[in-house]
Amino acid sequence: METTTEKKQKYGMVIDLDKCNGCGSCAVACAIENNVPPALEKMNKRNGLTWLNISTVSNNEQFPKSESVFVPMFCQQCEKETPCMTVCPQNAVDVDPTTGIVGQVPQRCLGCRYCMTACPYHARYFNWWDPEWTEGMKQQLNPDVAPRMRGVVEKCNFCHGRLHAAKQKAASQGNREIDPADYIPACVESCPNKAITFGDLNDESTLVAQAAKHEHSFRFLSRLGTEPKVYYHSKKQWVRAMAEKSLTRSHQEEFHG
Amino acid sequence: MAKTLTRRDILKFTGGGILGLMFSPLPWKLLDDSSIWTQNWGLTPKLAHGPIAEQFSHCTLCAGGCGIKARTVSGMPYSITGISGHPISYGTVCARGLAGHHMAYHPLRIVHPHMFTGKGSDSAMTAVSLQSALDATAQHIRETRGSIAILDQQPGRAISEIYKEFLSTLPNGIFLSSPSNEDATLLAIQAMVHQQKSSYGFDFENADLILSFGAPLFDYWGTPGRMSALRNAGTPKIIQVDSRYSRTAMQSDEWIAIQPGTEKYLALGVAHLFLTEKLIPVRNLRSAADFAAYGKTVNEFIPEKVSLLTGIDSGRVREIARTLASSQRPIVVSGADPGGGPFDGETEKAIAALNILLGNVGTSGGIVSRFDIPGYKNSSDPIRWSSIPDHSIGVLIVDGADSGYALPWSLVQRKLIPNEGFIVSLAPVLNEISAHADYLIPSPGHLETLQDIPTPTGFPAGTFALSTPLLKKQEGTTDSVDVIRELSVRLNKQLEIPTQEALLKQKSAALFSQKRGSLHIPSDNSILPIRDLSSADDLWTKLTEGAVWIDELLKQTSVKSFTIGLAAVEVPNPKQGTNELPMIAYGWRGATSTAQISPIMSKVFQETELRAVNGTVSVNPTTALQYGLSKEEPADLSTINGTMKVRVKVDPTVRPGVIEASIAPLPNGIETPKHPAGNNILNLCEVTNDGTWRMTTAKFLKV
């Protein structure tokens, strides 16, 4: 039979930080789409499961000159020498050759958490406990995404369940390529301010490819050389200056400005 | 050969058996199966199978009226998204609505009538029959010496009219709703207008400037989708006067940081400039019958005085006045943050009066009047809690809908007769108010029963939609309309109360006979004029399939006569050297403690601290230093109403000398039912005589 190759796509995002108002719709939509369980009483910022995690970052000025932005952070889909993929002893992480998506297969994971250490963006989360939903909410899980047991790592996969649905629809119509309008990740769809643009970075005609090249677009920690496919954008200089810094603050900064 | 079997033989046999097994698939298959078994154990839920479909409905969790599209598997919704092209919500559903399908199965969901016995930590919930709950309620209604009140936090629905009808048959029935927030300006203006009362809305889409006094326009005000569509369009320009660096302040074109509690002085200062610098036509001033008294009131609020009171530079005050006056179509809106509740009456009047001076009432791009929705009685009498005498309510029935706004229990408690006040809650989920109830007669929850979705607050035209149920109604729950019918029968009132479906069909039929307006059809994003429908049944069918009706815009006639009613405004003397700080209670509409939210919203609270839970206070680093506060230790916050342990956040965006206290939601409030409910910053707020709790002073106790 003949070899079948599809056009290689490189899915990426550009997030406009000037538009993000920290409403949290994206985080909730992500959790619902991907069957991420709600927090148990003992969960907190450190041990919770937030595939899409939003931080509030300020410019360290004093009132009333202080400004904040909200930074949604999730798997940046590193393209080059993907740290989590490189360290996984189980080959539970791989970069899909046709879409560029860094896929996490929780069923293969043995829970060593090496990938969590390796990820520069703290975008990977460990199931410290078994997922708990009420009996009724268990019937409301998304049938396109498998739930995970405790002891495995999970992270954003650019809503692969929706990619499956888009590919399936295209195939049933006889197409090898999906219709881009059919593949929209939950966060992109739910943002009221349309702060997230998503699409194929390889296709010059898409909004996302153009936005990524904009002079005000940047990537976090690009100095690490992992070539993440998630870009951020801001008109504000102080926001762009954050790009190479770590997001934690010292005691000094916290209390004395 | 020996006939007896020795131990050695058995061992040989076993050894041979094991060797044989090695050459069979058994050990390898067992290994494979066991590893699969460890992954499939019962603690991980299994996914549903079945046909995947799409259904349209509307969200009932607040009065926003957003259209929703649900994806279902075997009929069970598993995902909610917006309807793009929806004329009210523009494809957006807020975070609370996205998880709306969870509410039916919330951990605190009540699906059977219950009675509360005992008090405090000894209290217990006992299941009772519906009949006994209704009998007890009717008994109390008959025997109470106080008034009978129904608290409806989403007034304007069909059920609200049933409540009013029922209350009118009682000797002292009172219809209550939550102190208004989003429609505060509109209601203030309505009270000022001389002519026949009309419903008003904000024509933001045609305005070019909005001056907002603390209204959380971009943080779930009105219909979130409508506001973000405006934001995305880039007009109108927004000037946000806010005592906090709120999300709206962040997204606005200009943030004016104001000392909390001084909003009215700024409004009066702007009015002063309007008059003294002749920035507005004189006829606008003269449209107020009491313009002389009003002029006298604003006279003393010169920019320098305003600057001193509000902390805003006087030059900036002048700029605001000039910008506002020179805009073609400006609107001034207040409504404040849902956590702190509405502004006091004087502040609302001062802010609303600016619209009158700008002459935008009854003009396109301003405050527009709209047709009443056919079939609805459209009464618009705001209930002021201040007009209800303290300790006068004998029976309180709390309707199941929540506004998504805060309502301090202390305000409700104040109006109840102590030790005699009898509370029945119709809420489907145990929440802050229902946790104080004596009886629970739960109604079906969101998406479990047919509901009407009347016009959302501030919308420039009337709208009507249905929330079609997507879930099966759970046995043991009772529609509120049925509860009222049962009570009226027990009390021998001759009232014809239809079922929920019949009631809403009546409304739909009234809509059809009016022949005005058009339907937006969600499945194909098309618009269908009502005139083109064949029958009332056709309209009903389309409404149940998720369509929304939008009225025609009413041709505007500029309103020319008002009475403002602001005779004199006192400026209190500044407090000398206390360690009491103004406390700004803030929340997030939809999660402000009278409402329950899906457990999945922990992504936004507990697991990220993107939003603070109840019991978190934020202070500026200088304030923290001054009072020895740090995020490492809880502090003791004290107000006139008590003391509470709070978590401290040190935030440079907070105004120095001010405490920002979050009241939304209760930490782990999504998991823990308590009767009465646990400690809540909202109860620390001081409720004034006019039913507002915005201005509280608090201090940190030295540990």
Next chain:
Amino acid sequence: MKSKIIFITGILFGLFIGWYAFPFALYRSNEQPLQFSHFVHTGEKGGMACEDCHQTNDQGRFQGIPATAKCAECHASPLGETENEKRLVDEYITPNKEIPWLVYSRQPDNAFFSHAPHVTLGEMKCETCHGGHGTTEVLRPRQTNRISGYSRDIWGASISGISSNSWEGMKMDKCVRCHGDNGRRDGCVACHK
């Protein structure tokens, strides 16, 4: 001598257990709730094709085993005189109940398989993966692995897991081999949910 015999007997016994008795213990058998003859429908008399009942919807999702409504399209009242058909009409069609079929080919929750790329794009025949199922006269019982919970069809009829044809067994390695034979390179996310 005796010990050798005993040893060899042991080996034979082990082999017997492992190859013959083991499957009986490992799998439990459940009969289908209703007997159904594919042959009656797809043979000369019925003349139907697979896709007449096993359809794909407009989103490309394969609808699997048809709902009772599909059977009702022809069998609203009995067409023949068999006992099974009578049961179909009385117990399922009339009260509008779904038949609780036991699915042979149920894959685990974490596997994503779509018929559309294989059947529509790949033009594969149903028999390639489902064998002669479409012409069977009776529905065989579903044999479920007591430990893993999956159908015997997933591992394959033979306990060794080795099959000589394409439709016996459908574990991941079989899918991967066929994909590889056809020149496809897929990442994990392509087939995992």
